[in-house]
Amino acid sequence: xxxxxxxxxxxxxxxxxxTATSTPTWAQAYxxxxxxxxxxxxxxxxxxxxxRLIGVEIGKSLGQPVVVEAQAGAGGTIASAAVxxxxxxxxxLLLATGGHVVAGAxxxxxxxxxxxSFETISTLTYFxxxxxxxxxxxxxxxxxxxxxxxxxxGAVAYGTAGIGSTHHLAGELLAKMAGVKMLHVxxxxxxxxxxxxxxxxxxxxxxxxxAVLPNIKAGKLRALAATGPQRWPGLxxxxxxxxxxxxxxxxxxxxxxxxxxxxxxxxxxxxNAETLKALQQPNVKTxxxxxxxxxxxxxxxxxxxxxxxxxSRWVQVVADAKIPKQ
Numbered sequence: 001x002x003x004x005x006x007x008x009x010x011x012x013x014x015x016x017x018x019t020a021t022s023t024p025t026w027a028q029a030y031x032x033x034x035x036x037x038x039x040x041x042x043x044x045x046x047x048x049x050x051x052r053l054i055g056v057e058i059g060k061s062l063g064q065p066v067v068v069e070a071q072a073g074a075g076g077t078i079a080s081a082a083v084x085x086x087x088x089x090x091x092x093l094l095l096a097t098g099g100h101v102v103a104g105a106x107x108x109x110x111x112x113x114x115x116x117s118f119e120t121i122s123t124l125t126y127f128x129x130x131x132x133x134x135x136x137x138x139x140x141x142x143x144x145x146x147x148x149x150x151x152x153x154g155a156v157a158y159g160t161a162g163i164g165s166t167h168h169l170a171g172e173l174l175a176k177m178a179g180v181k182m183l184h185v186x187x188x189x190x191x192x193x194x195x196x197x198x199x200x201x202x203x204x205x206x207x208x209x210x211a212v213l214p215n216i217k218a219g220k221l222r223a224l225a226a227t228g229p230q231r232w233p234g235l236x237x238x239x240x241x242x243x244x245x246x247x248x249x250x251x252x253x254x255x256x257x258x259x260x261x262x263x264x265x266x267x268x269x270x271x272n273a274e275t276l277k278a279l280q281q282p283n284v285k286t287x288x289x290x291x292x293x294x295x296x297x298x299x300x301x302x303x304x305x306x307x308x309x310x311x312s313r314w315v316q317v318v319a320d321a322k323i324p325k326q
Contacts, residue, residue, distance in 0.1 A: 030090055030267050031064045037257070038069050038083055039095040040076030046210060046291055047076075050255045051095035053287050054124060057278030058271070068095075075103045075164065077110060084112035088262035090271060094118065098166045098253035101307055105314035106164040108325045114311055119268050120303035121257040122275040127293030128228030128252050129170055131158075131241070132212045133204040134197065135222050142225040142244040145204065149180035157183040159193040159202040164326060167193075167206045169314055170227055170251040172321040178246050197221070208253065209234055209292035227251045234292065255293075256303050268300055 037055050041047040048070055055066035071079040076099045086092035094100075096118075104114030112118075133139050139148070149156040160167035163186045175182045185202050187193040190211035197205045198220065205212075209232060215221040216235070225241045226232040229250045241249040257275060259268065278284055279295040288295050298306070318325070 030270060031062055033091060034065045034067055035059070035062070035091050035093065036067050036069055037093045037095050038071050038079040040071055040073070040079030040099070041097075042072050043070045046208065047095055047097055047255065049291060050124060050288070053284055054095075054257070054275065054278055057281055057284060058274045061274045061277060062270075075099050075106075077103050077107065080118075081111045083258065083260055084117040086260045088119075088260040088264075090259060090263050090267035092260065093121070093271075094258045095255060096258050097255050098310070101310040102164065102166050102169060102314055104311050105169075105318050106323065106326050115304065115308055117261050118258040119261055119263045120300045120307065121259060121268055121271045122279075122300065123254055123256040123296055123298040123303050123306065124275070124279065125288045125291070125293035126228070126252045126254045126296050127208065127291065128226040128232050128240075129167060129206050130209055130212055130223045130232070130235070130238070131204055131206055131225040131227065132197065132216070132221050132223050134200065135220055137203060137222065139204065139224060141239075142241055142246075145224065146178050146180055146245065149175070149178070149182050153181040154183055156180075157185050157202050159185045159187055159196050159205040161190045161193055161207070162186045162188060164323060166251070166253050168323075169317050169321075171206050172323070173251060173313075173317050174227075174241065174246065174249060176317070176320060177249050213292075232292070233289065233294070254306075256298075258303075272300055 037051045039047040039051045048068065051068040055068050059066035071082055076097060080094060080100055083092055083094040101114060131142060139145050145156060158171055160171060168184060168186065171184055187196055190207050193205045193207060194211055196202050212221055216223055223235055223238045225244055226238055227241055231238060231240055276297045279297045285295045
């Protein structure tokens with residue numbers, strides 16, 4: 001080997017060695033200050049509770065406090081935009097929910113890209129919605145709803161937390177897959193749709209378990225179906241939509257952690273490992289089950305693939321249902 005080739009090979013070896021050692025060192029030095037998790041909904045809600053639950057656990061492992069900050073509004077897009085703009089060093093994270101993907105399908109323009117403006121870390125939980133009616137309703141099963149909607153297209157109404165909510169898109173997809181037409185009645189949040197149901201203003205609503213479970217237990221409401229692929233453990237006697245004739249129907253909301261695009265992979269991997277460890281803690285598992293889901297982590301790539309797939313699905317649902325773009 002001549003001197004020039006020797007020097008080139010030596011330089012390449014030195015660069016490779018530097019890369020091999022510097023990346024773990026960088027990851028080991030992280031974090032060097034408190035970490036902030038932004039979530040895009042009101043304090044005290046499910047997103048806030050999940051962010052705080054996970055934040056406490058990963059903070060213990062990382063040796064830095066994790067602060068949760070609510071930047072509510074615009075379906076979670078305010079928080080998403082703030083994280084997309086943040087320095088990609090792993091000290092600002094996003095507690096993303098299913099609404100993050102719905103917004104990507106519903107809004108004409110956003111100050112970020114739903115997928116490419118972020119690095120995915122791990123999913124945290126998935127939870128089904130419940131289709132719920134009054135305890136004395138004529139609807140005794142979801143099959144009854146489909147039969148009524150078949151005989152009177154557009155006459156059977158359902159309530160949700162609002163136009164463009166995951167609940168709304170779940171209803172539109174449900175009508176499409178069941179081959180019926182139903183009337184969507186939007187309210188301003190789950191509490192308002194629940195009030196309308198209890199007052200008899202709508203025959204049924206689509207809502208997360210936490211919003212309706214107290215009234216189900218009190219005997220005021222009856223759950224007709226769960227929207228996920230399996231029965232919800234909190235109400236194991238309630239069949240899924242798929243079990244009641246709409247084969248393959250699966251709509252769940254979810255929560256997961258993301259970071260700004262460009263965050264070093266070593267940091268993402270460290271956060272992924274600590275998140276998966278946190279999800280194994282008994283208190284975390286129990287709390288996520290209480291909220292309506294269960295601990296369900298992922299690799300960064302698995303979460304990214306899920307978001308990409310969900311975005312494609314909801315874009316098609318919005319187009320098919322002719323939901324006005326925001």
